[in-house]
Amino acid sequence: MLKTRILMRALSSLSRQNSNSQCLLPNGQLEDALVKMSTVGLELDFRSYDSVLDACMNGRAYREGQRVHSHMTKTRYPMQVYLNTRLxxxxVKCDALDDARQLFEEMPGRSIVSWTAMVSGYSKKGLHSEALGLFVRMMVTDLLPNQHTLASILTSCAGLYGLQHGMQVHSLSIKLNFESHIFVGSSLLDMYAKAGEIHEARKIFEDLSERDVVSCTAIISGYxxxxxDNEALELFRELYKEGMTCNYVTFTSLLTALSGLAAVDYGKQVHCITIRSRLPFYIVLQNSLIDMYSKCGNLIYSRRIFDKMCERSVISWNAMLAGYAKHGLGNEVIKLFNSMREVLKPDCSTYMAVLSxxxxxxxxxxxLRIFDLMTxxxxxxxEIGHYGCVVDLLGRAGRINEAFDFxxxxxxxxxxxxxxxxxxxxxxxxxxxxxxxxAxxxxxxxxxxxxxxxILSNIYASAGKWEDVMRVRALMKENTIIKEPAISCIKLGKINHTFHTNDRSHPQRKEVEAKVREIYVNIKEAGYVPDLSCILHDVDDEQKERMLLGHSEKxxxxxxxxxSSHHGNIQVxxxxxxxxxxxxFAKFVSVVYGRELSLRDRxxxxxxxxxxxxxxxxx
Structure with missing residues (x-):
């Protein structure tokens, strides 16, 4: 008994020491404890097993945990539901789901914790069918799910029938009075957001009795x-003013929205907040910053973050490659791709970015060489996307017949x-x-x-086939097809100004039109010649020139x-x-007015x- 007490105290100490560890205990302490456990034999009691399992669990010590399980089996220790559940x-924590499932099926009795552990394990690994199947089996028993079970199974309500399954779980959570629980509520709004039902997600968010960083992040991420993107930004600003706690996932979700808005000023503020808050710079956050800066046209900042990363994942390289590709810097893409291959294996997304x-x-x-390398x-x-990139590659180069053959x-x-x-x-x-x-x-x-x-109409117009142009336009009218209007936006201060082609709605339209005509005169003196082929109407050249001046980006x-400032960058x-x-037009403006312009189109x-x-x- 004295040996048992000594061992139990040692194991309890090990469990406390290792509570935050992700690896085996130092100096072989767990190994020593297991050796002592084997010498005690049949005298080992419940608390000792519980302590040593706790140490193995915290350290993700798979082999050592198997030895504890084996010791229980050999000594024929009477396994209560609690210890079986702990195993x-x-x-599950060691990602040994097959072992967990085998033990689970052999258990003579199961608690709600046992069921929840298995459901959670399958959900976290993306094995949604297995998780849902177990959940249905559990519902046939007399056990009712708790808040943790419901939160776990909602993660598996994804795919084709995800929304249907999620709504059924939602109904069950209402019946069990868990709908407003923070765990269940956060999982519900996340499920609805991923299913595209953002209004339902927002309603659940508003009805939560309390909100934490998980629920706030889930709704921002959903938008x-x-x-x-605007809704995500506005909600973040509102919650941040109310004192919302943020983590790196929150900022990662927000940066996704800022990338879509090309809101580099807000992106810089988020970057500064993460630095001032001394948040750990996890790879996922750094990847989002790289993506945000590149999508906002600032590749210098993207590369600076990339170069300073202590560790880079495939996604890090892909984000930088995609940034260069989006800016048309093909040579930089090839150079970075060759560097990547020296340290890391490219994946499908890598090849997609490089081909693009x-x-x-x-x-x-x-x-074509890189596609051949991939094959x-x-x-x-x-995949089909890679073949699409090659078709685009050949098409852009004018090699239409080769594209057809491909x-x-x-x-x-x-x-x-x-x-x-x-x-x-x-x-x-x-x-x-x-x-x-x-077509x-x-x-x-x-x-x-x-x-x-x-586009078909434009092809005919470029070839001077005006009768065919009229035929296509008549077909559009007959089928009530409406062309998407051209819109250009420019942000000055905190205000976004939007212009449509031949805009008549802007309050300063007369001044803007006068400025366009002034620019037109100045750049024509510098050698600018209007490209009248861009006007796809059968009108005279003078009218075509007037129509060109009404383009939204001009x-x-x-x-x-x-x-704007006389020396600042103009971003459209x-x-x-x-x-x-x-x-x-923009190229001549940059010369005559000495300004840098960033134009982001589709x-x-x-x-x-x-x-x-x-x-x-x-x-």
Whole structure:
């Protein structure tokens, strides 16, 4: 008995020492305890087993925990539900779900904690079917789920029938009076947000009796993941003023929204807050900062964070590669990709970013070489998205026939996105016959997409086929297809100013129009020649020039010159692809007015300095 008491005290001490450890105990202390345990034999009691299991659990000491389990079995220790449950929890924490499930099935009696441990283990590993199956089995018994069970099973309410299953769990939580519990409420709003039901998620959030960092982060993340970036930002500001506690996940979710808004000023503030708060710079937060800065057009900051990282994951490299690709810096993409291969294995997302960078940078041969490299990689296999990148690569380079041949040889059926990129290439290179063929495919696949009609109309207009232009426009009218209006935004101070093509709604429209005409005169003296091919109407040249001056990005640039600092960067965001004439317009403005311009359109960034664009005039 004295040996047992000594061992029990030692194990209790080990459990306390190791409560925050993620590895084996130092100096072999756990090993010594296990040796002593084997010498005690049958004299070991419940508290000793509980203590040594606690030490193994805290240290994720899988082999040592197996030895404790084996000792219990050999000594035929009468296993209560509690110790069996502790063993199940131990195996779950060690990611040994098969061992946990085997023990669980052999248990003569199970508590709600046992069921919850297994459900939670499967949910955390993404094994949603297994988790739901166990939950249904549990409901057949006399046991009722507690708040932890409900919170765990809601994590598995995902996929095709996720919302349906989640609503059933929601009804059960109401019946059991757990709906407003912080754990259950947070899981419910997260489930609804991921299912796209953000209004239901917000209602649950508002009804919570108390809110913690998890629930606040879940609702902000929900808005951000659905692209409701302004709503995510406004909610964060509201909650932050109320004293919300933030962690690195909160800021990561917020940075996702700021990336969508290209709100670099807010992004810098978040960056500063994380530094002042002395938050641990987890890789996921650094990755989000890299992504935010690159999507806001500041690759220098992105690279600075990337270079200072103590540890980089594949996602870190991919975020930096995607940033360079979005800016059309194909050579930088290749250089970084080669550096990555020296230290880390590329994944599917890596190849997607690299192929996209080659496509946007006009590096056709490099892109084809890298795709060939990927096809020979035994661990990474090309997916439909990679084939789409190669089609885009060939199409942008004007190699339309090669793109068609590549599509014929693909092991996949071409998607709408692949046909769409090829149609865009036909527009740029004015390939009427190929454009008609691709457009017919797209009009059959998605007859309500206005973009396909518009691009086909543009192809005909570029070729001077005005009767065909009228036919396409008549077809759009007949099918009530409405073209998406061009919109450009510029932020001055804390106010976003929005301009539409030929805008008549802005309160300073007369001053802006006058400024555009002034700029037009000045840059024409410097050699600017309007590209009239960008006007797709059968009118005379003088009218085409007037129509060009009404493009939304020109209005936004003029407004920026009127009211921004004389030396600051002018940043414009457009919802559609920038036209060739507006691109040339911006280049001449950068020379004549000595300003740097950042134009972000639907496809990429254009950073224009002294008449030169980062895209190399290839986009």
């Amino acid at each position: 199940v929890i131990f195996y 951000a993941q659905l692209g409701l 960078g080659c496509s946007h940078g006009g590096l056709v041969d490099e892109g 020979k990689d035994e661990e990474v296999h090309p 599509i014929k040889d693909m092991p996949f059926e071409p998607t709408i996105a692949i046909w769409g990129s090829l149609l865009g290439a036909c527009r740029v290179h004015v390939n009427v016959s190929a454009g008609e063929f691709v 017919q495919r797209l009009l059959h696949l998605e007859p309500e997409n206005a973009g396909n009609y518009v 209005l936004a640039i003029a407004f920026g010159l009127m009211w 965001i457009k919802n559609l692809r920038i036209c060739v004439d507006c691109h040339n 496809s990429r960034f254009h950073v224009i300095v002294k008449g030169s664009c980062s895209c190399g005039d290839y986009w």
